[in-house]
Structure formats: C-alpha cells, structure tokens
Amino acid sequence: MARYKFFKFKLTRKQKRNLIVSLSFFLCAGGIFWIFFHQAPARPRRSSSGKVSVSRPANIAKAPAYRPAISKGNSSPAVTSRSLPIIPAPVKFRRSSRSPKIAFVIDDVGNNNWCNEQLKALGNKVTYAILPLLPFSRYYGNLSRVTGAEVILHLPLDTTLDKIPGRGLIVDTMSQEDMLDMLARDLDSVPNYVGVNNHMGSRGTTEREMMTIILTDLKRRNLFFLDSYTTLESVAPSVGREIGLPLLARGVFLDNEDSKPAIRAQLNQLRTVAREKGNAIAIGHYRKNSLEVLAEEIPRFEQEGFEIITLKEMLQVQRD
Secondary structure (H helix, E strand, C coil), rough: CCCCCCCCCCCHHHHHHHHHHHHHHHHHHHHHHHHHHHCCCCCCCEEHHHHHHHCCCCCCCCCCEEECCCCCCCCCCCCCCCCCCCCCCCCCHHHCCCCCCCEEEEEEEEECCCCCCHHEEEHCCEEEEECCCCCCHHHHHHHHHHHHEEEEEEEEEECCCCCCCCCCEECCCCHHHHHHHHHHHHHHHCCCCEEEEEEEEHHHHCCCCCCCCHHHHHHHHHEEEEECCCCCCHHHHHHHHCCCEEECCCEECCCCCCHHHHHHHHHHHHHHHHHHEEEEEEECCHHHHHHHHHHHHHHHHHHHHECCCCCCHHHHHHHC
C-alpha cells in the first residue's frame, strides 16, 4: 500500500529539525500561559440579587480588615471599613512626637513703622513685645488681630547702662501707688496683650521689692512674665515662684550684633539649645536685618522638625 504524503515537497534534514524545535517551543509557551491564568483570582460576578461577589482561590489569604478608630462623642459620620493590608511604617521614618519647641519674640515694637512689611510677613510665628505710650504702640497691638501674632507689653525698667529706657518707665524710687499706676497706663496703651517682659531692666529686675509689686499685680491680672534676663542677678524667677506667677526666661538673644551673618550664627546656637533642653525662647529686635533673616530661617526650622509656638503655649510645655 502506498504511503500518504502530507507535503508535495520533500523536507531536508535541517528543515525537519527546525520544525520540531518550533513546535516544542509553542507547546511549552501555551502550557505556561494556561497555568498562569488558571491560578489568577476570578473576576467579580454579579448575582441575581445585585450583589457583587469574588471567588478566591483557596491558597490566597484574605487581607485583614482595616477599621479606623472613632473616638467617643465624635459627631462626624462613621467611616466604612475597607479591606486593606496593614503595612507597618519603616523604622527609619519614625520620629518622636516631642519635637523641640521654640518661641520667637520681637522686642522694641511701637516706636515707628519702618519695618512694618517685614514684621507682617512673619505672621503668627513671632510674639510682638510692644513698648508702651509710643506712636505705634496701639497700631501694632491692633495689627496682631490681623496677623494672629501674640502680644506682650515690653515694660521699661531701670537699667545700669547710661541710657533712658523710654516712656512708661518704672524705677524703684517710685511709691507702690505710682508703680501700679504707671503699669496700668502702660498696659492700657497696648491692645491685645497676654503677658509682659522687661525692656532693659538690668537694675530693676534685681530689686526684690519692686519686682514683687509688679509681678503680684500681673498675677492679679492673670498675666505671665517673661524675664528677658538682662542680668544674671535677676530676682524675677524667685519672686515669681514665691507668689505663684507663671514665669518664663529668655534663652538666646539673636541680634546683639546687627548683621545677618551674626544673627544666623545665633540661630544656630538656638538650634543647639532647643535640641538639648527640648525648648527655647529667642529674642530679637524690631530691625530690618533681624526680621528678614527670621523670614528666611523660620521655614527652615520647621523643615528641620522644630515646632514654632507662642509664649502661652511655652508655659504649658515647661509645666509638662
């Protein structure tokens, strides 16, 4: 019986070998393709009731349910729980919630408005320490309601320097009645105040009787006192503890030298103090260089992890 031929032509030995290799390759590829799609999860199917269900292969575990915590008394709508994998954050991205705190105070505000725009640009990142009874004392107290800045009275006290601290000065030769009357006039000239710090006062803050009179009246008014710490002999901290007045102390002066490089050097010192102690208060002055450097550096402080707070917030930080 004659053999049936599939081809009308004769294949060479090399052509036969190439044909066998090609057929083997396509068979293997088809097997891998079938295995891969056979193991994949089924697509969602809609039942007659309208619900969507998904069939899962037995060897694929269900992801743990994510249920957001909702505190009691929260009036916001409940959040629908979703099936999401819980992925722990990498250790290198964890950071302490107790970031270093810094409060910035700008002294000597109120005599003029030469740096008005520079001060406004700092928004609520600084506290205005406003001198009393000056042409712009009331203006900057009211401006704080727009910028959100905290305000304190910058109270002139007697100094050992050969300088006159300015209007509203309190000295130890005054009677108690005159001291309290002057303090009241000073406060009345500065709107929106929440506390007081001393302007100069290297002699005044060493006079225990005078500081007791002033700080006792501040306590009666529910105010706090920031000791600018112009002398190591200041009795303000001890008097404040005796009468129970909330009291803060300056950490770093920023601009004893009125140059931008010097101010930046002091800001680096501030970084060190804040990191070591956990918090610090920095005092600068109403000067163009100081305000412009702060406008550049405060965002950098925040990027580095420092938290910029008010003096009232600093009181709570130091209590804790």
